[in-house]
Amino acid sequence: MKKTDELYSGKAKTIYHTEDPNLLIMDFRDSLTAFDGEKKSEVPKKGYYNAQISKKLFELLEEKGIKTHYREMVAGNEMLVDTVSIILVEVIVRNIATGSMTRKYPFEEGTVLDEPVIVMDYKDDSRHDPMLNEDIAIALGLATREELAGIRQTALKINEILKAYLDERGLLLPDFKLEFGRRGTEVVLGDEISCDTCRLWDKETGDSLDKDVFRFDKGDLAAAYREVARRIVPEIFD
Numbered sequence: 001m002k003k004t005d006e007l008y009s010g011k012a013k014t015i016y017h018t019e020d021p022n023l024l025i026m027d028f029r030d031s032l033t034a035f036d037g038e039k040k041s042e043v044p045k046k047g048y049y050n051a052q053i054s055k056k057l058f059e060l061l062e063e064k065g066i067k068t069h070y071r072e073m074v075a076g077n078e079m080l081v082d083t084v085s086i087i088l089v090e091v092i093v094r095n096i097a098t099g100s101m102t103r104k105y106p107f108e109e110g111t112v113l114d115e116p117v118i119v120m121d122y123k124d125d126s127r128h129d130p131m132l133n134e135d136i137a138i139a140l141g142l143a144t145r146e147e148l149a150g151i152r153q154t155a156l157k158i159n160e161i162l163k164a165y166l167d168e169r170g171l172l173l174p175d176f177k178l179e180f181g182r183r184g185t186e187v188v189l190g191d192e193i194s195c196d197t198c199r200l201w202d203k204e205t206g207d208s209l210d211k212d213v214f215r216f217d218k219g220d221l222a223a224a225y226r227e228v229a230r231r232i233v234p235e236i237f238d
């Protein structure tokens, strides 16, 4: 399957049409941004590592019965996906308090939450992704009450699968962001699951191996992403 014209270029990925209207190609670029696009950079191989990590995690989720938009890789940093209409809700799952959770609320940094916390934000950078509640999401016409309940359940299931998988690879999963989309009448997981969208901490050292390295100038981002790739997709280093 070949790329045709560009559909959309975001902060870290460019989406292309293909000859089949039901399929798109996501190109994971080396660019990255933080703080609503205020901080920008380019990191060699970042796109490749994120694409490969996402591929592996989508395959894992599909094996466990989660429906995703993932089809196959068409190049090292290009993923063939089903065309979905993205629901403008960022679904954030939290296991450990950090980031905005400790900035906004009186949680101590690093507190392990008794139960996962799910937060839904309105995906709109110009409004700084304000937090939604169910009624606002429904009033805005973003999703139905039934869809939101399904998304919540699926997000919790994904969390359990990812937490266990990453734990075996020496990684903690403090929080991560998911996006869902409609494929016909069903809601499926879309977007990516990578070092850009998850917080990943080394279980032994507590070091960040994710975009926080870039956000807070914590060191070598390429080395951090490579380390995560080494643990999740060792086969790409053979």
Ligand code: UDP
Pocket (backbone or CB within 6 Å): 090, 092, 098, 099, 100, 101, 129, 175, 176, 177, 196, 197, 198, 199, 211
């Ligand atoms: N996240 C993301 N995109 C966003 C907002 C958050 O991928 O637009 C991810 C982020 O990488 C982290 C989690 O969601 O893993 C929770 O982020 P938080 O709300 O703590 O935001 P931050 O601390 O970055 O302001």
